[in-house]
Amino acid sequence: MISLNKETIKISSEKDVVLFRQRLREYATKIGMSVLNQTKLITAASELVRNILVYAGSGETTIEVVSERLQTGIKVIFKDNGPGIADVNKAMQDGYSSGRSLGLGLPGAKRLVNFFEIKSTVGHGTTVTIIRWKK
Amino acid sequence: MSNTTSKILTKRKKDVLQVWVENQAEDPAVREDLMANDELHAQSAELLNSFIEAIKSNNYEDIEAPEYYQVTEIISGISLTRAQLGFSPRETATFVLSLKRSIIQILQEELKEDQSTLISEILRISDLLDSLSLVTMETFIKGREEVIIRQSSEINEISTPVIRVWEGILALPIIGTLDSERTQVVMENLLQEIVNSGSSTAILDISGVPTVDTLVAQHLIKTVNATRLMGAECIISGIRPEIAQTIVHLGIDLAGVQTKATLASALQYAFRKSNLVVAKKKNS
Ligand SMILES: Nc1ncnc2c1ncn2[C@@H]1O[C@H](COP(=O)(O)OP(=O)(O)OP(=O)(O)O)[C@@H](O)[C@H]1O
Ligand SMILES: [Mg+2]
Numbered sequence: 001m002i003s004l005n006k007e008t009i010k011i012s013s014e015k016d017v018v019l020f021r022q023r024l025r026e027y028a029t030k031i032g033m034s035v036l037n038q039t040k041l042i043t044a045a046s047e048l049v050r051n052i053l054v055y056a057g058s059g060e061t062t063i064e065v066v067s068e069r070l071q072t073g074i075k076v077i078f079k080d081n082g083p084g085i086a087d088v089n090k091a092m093q094d095g096y097s098s099g100r101s102l103g104l105g106l107p108g109a110k111r112l113v114n115f116f117e118i119k120s121t122v123g124h125g126t127t128v129t130i131i132r133w134k135k
Numbered sequence: 136m137s138n139t140t141s142k143i144l145t146k147r148k149k150d151v152l153q154v155w156v157e158n159q160a161e162d163p164a165v166r167e168d169l170m171a172n173d174e175l176h177a178q179s180a181e182l183l184n185s186f187i188e189a190i191k192s193n194n195y196e197d198i199e200a201p202e203y204y205q206v207t208e209i210i211s212g213i214s215l216t217r218a219q220l221g222f223s224p225r226e227t228a229t230f231v232l233s234l235k236r237s238i239i240q241i242l243q244e245e246l247k248e249d250q251s252t253l254i255s256e257i258l259r260i261s262d263l264l265d266s267l268s269l270v271t272m273e274t275f276i277k278g279r280e281e282v283i284i285r286q287s288s289e290i291n292e293i294s295t296p297v298i299r300v301w302e303g304i305l306a307l308p309i310i311g312t313l314d315s316e317r318t319q320v321v322m323e324n325l326l327q328e329i330v331n332s333g334s335s336t337a338i339l340d341i342s343g344v345p346t347v348d349t350l351v352a353q354h355l356i357k358t359v360n361a362t363r364l365m366g367a368e369c370i371i372s373g374i375r376p377e378i379a380q381t382i383v384h385l386g387i388d389l390a391g392v393q394t395k396a397t398l399a400s401a402l403q404y405a406f407r408k409s410n411l412v413v414a415k416k417k418n419s
Contacts, residue, residue, distance in 0.1 A: 014314060015284050021312070021346075039346060039377040043385065046348040094386050102349050108385030 004065040004072075012058035017049055020061055024076065027063055031072050033134045041074060041132040044109035048078045048128050051105055056082020056125065066131065073114070073133035081125040088120055138193045140256045143245045144238065145187055152183050155237035159229065182209045183234070195259045198266050210267060211274040218278025227275045228268050235264040295321045297328040304405045305334045306398070308373075310343030318354040322361060329367050336405040337362055340398045342373030352387045359392050368393065368408075372401035 005027075009020045024045055028038040045061075052059040059080030066075045085091045092110070097103030106128075110116040115131035144151060156179050160172070185205040192202040199207075210231065217227045239257055246253035295317070298306045305328055309321060325337055339358065344351070355371060362369035372395040374382075382389065395401040406413055 014316075015281070018284055018312065018314075019280060025345075036377040036380065039381050040384065043346045043348050043381045046346055046350075047385075050348070050350060102353060102387065104349050104386045108349065108387075111384040111386070112381060 001066050001068045003075075004067055006062060006064045008060060008062045010058070010060050011049055011052050014053070017046070017053065020049055020063075021046060024063055024074070027065060027074055028132075031065055031074065031134050033074070033132070037132055037135060040112040041076075041130075044112040044130055044132070045076050045078075047105035047109045048076075048130070051126075052078055052080045052082070054099070056080035059125075071133045071135075073131050075115075075129065075131045078128045078130075079125065080127075084122040084124055084126055085118075085120040086122050088118055092118070138191070139246070139252060140238075140242065140260055141187070141190045141193070143242060144190070147241050147245070148183065148187060151237050151241050152180055154240055155179055155183070155234050158233040158237055178209075178213055178230075179234075182206070182213070185209060186234075190263075195263045198263070198270070206267065207270050210270050214271045214274040215278040218275045219282060224272065224275055228271050231264060231268040231271050235261060238264075295324055297324050299328075299332055299334075300338075300402065301406070301409075301411070303332075303334050303336060303409055304402070305329065305332065305337045306340060306402075307337065308340040308343060308398075311345075313341075313344055313347075313351045313354055318351075318358070322354075322358045325358065325369075326361060326365060329362065329365050335367050336408060337367055337369045338398065338401045338405060339369060339371050340373040340401070341371060341378070342375065342398065344373075344378075347378050347382055347387075349385060349387060352382065352385075352389070356389070356392065370395060370401045370404060372396070372398045 007023065007027075009023060010016060011020065021042060024042055025038065028041055033041070049061060052061075057080075059078065059082070061079075062077040064075040064077075066073055090096050092106050093103070094107045095103045106118070109128075109130065113130040113132045115129070117129045118126065119128075120126040156176055159175060159179070189202045189206050192200075194200055194202060197203075213230060214227050217230075238260055242253060242256055242260070246256065295307065295309065298308070300306045305325070307321065307325055311317075313321075325339075328334070329337060339355070341347070341355075347355075359369040359371070370393045371389075374394055374396060393404075395404060403413070
């Protein structure tokens with residue numbers, strides 16, 4: 001996979017979320033992603049960045065334009081040094097929430113993108129990587 | 136390399152400051168309307184002091200080292216305030232760049248006899264001040280972004296009008312991101328208007344909302360429930376195809392919510408519920 005363009009945005013408040021979403025939309029528009037796929041990507045990203053704020057307090061996102069074989073797309077990495085997730089399989093289930101939310105953020109985000117990977121260590125933090133191809 | 140510049144600047148601090156402040160005042164880019172002169176003087180003196188402290192370490196390259204913390208902090212602070220006061224990038228950068236000119240001028244006076252030292256010292260100090268002026272730009276841009284974000288959130292707040300479409304029917308077009316803060320405002324406005332107008336139907340149109348994630352969906356569901364508690368019905372309209380698809384993929388259940396694709400079909404529904412008919416006039 002070739003990386004064409006990369007940008008890191010720190011996340012520590014709602015304001016950063018607004019900026020992050022704007023930037024992500026700019027990147028997606030720039031590579032000519034369809035409105036449907038843009039909406040899917042931004043919605044998934046929105047869930048993941050919100051999880052950073054809610055569960056870890058702060059973290060970092062990296063937006064990257066990537067290219068592989070004949071495809072171009074956007075890769076986003078969400079990284080935090082928060083509490084981590086003890087049971088990732090459980091967290092990935094529809095309706096599981098440690099709080100009183102819908103518990104759809106992680107599994108929903110996974111359904112909205114082409115690639116989804118989550119790595120989490122208790123006490124160290126969580127890193128989620130997603131890719132949405134332009135198609 | 137011995138630290139000649141540091142020694143010279145420590146000795147002639149007062150002169151550097153004076154030349155620098157004069158340079159800044161002469162520069163057509165400096166806006167007197169935006170900043171008072173004594174403020175400029177105070178800011179310049181503060182920066183110069185910590186700058187001279189920093190170069191005592193003989194580090195002229197790494198501005199991320201601890202000895203430069205104070206310097207970069209002052210520069211960032213000044214750039215940020217200038218961005219917020221409406222200075223242009225050029226006016227903001229002038230601050231650091233004119234310091235370079237003043238320092239070079241003093242070095243020239245002091246090192247008249249020793250041209251080779253003069254040149255190497257000028258090169259060192261130039262590189263350093265160039266990196267510091269990049270700090271100015273970085274923070275300036277960040278400052279501007281914050282202004283933009285603040286402005287857009289202000290727009291968000293004012294653009295949630297509740298429209299009385301018809302006797303008993305309210306419409307609320309929402310444009311922009313629905314975050315927690317804004318939903319609160321929207322919900323309060325809507326509930327208040329339901330009481331004031333005695334309406335039985337409210338239409339929440341989300342055609343202008345870019346994304347619906349789980350948080351926004353929950354806000355919408357809460358608003359619908361609150362309206363119901365007031366004895367009115369809330370319809371959500373303007374669900375675009377791509378939003379409908381993402382809602383399904385996310386797995387959000389909107390089964391208990393009356394939804395319509397367009398504002399027109401929501402209106403039609405509301406009219407029918409109130410026993411109103413909209414019909415084309417027959418041509419006779
Ligand atoms: N970055 C994170 N750090 C620590 N724990 C996390 C993180 N992201 C998710 N979790 C845990 O995984 C659970 C499931 O997350 P998910 O986003 O699916 O649901 P939720 O946030 O509880 O609800 P929703 O996103 O639907 O509002 C969370 O309740 C939380 O316990
Ligand atoms: Mg979540």
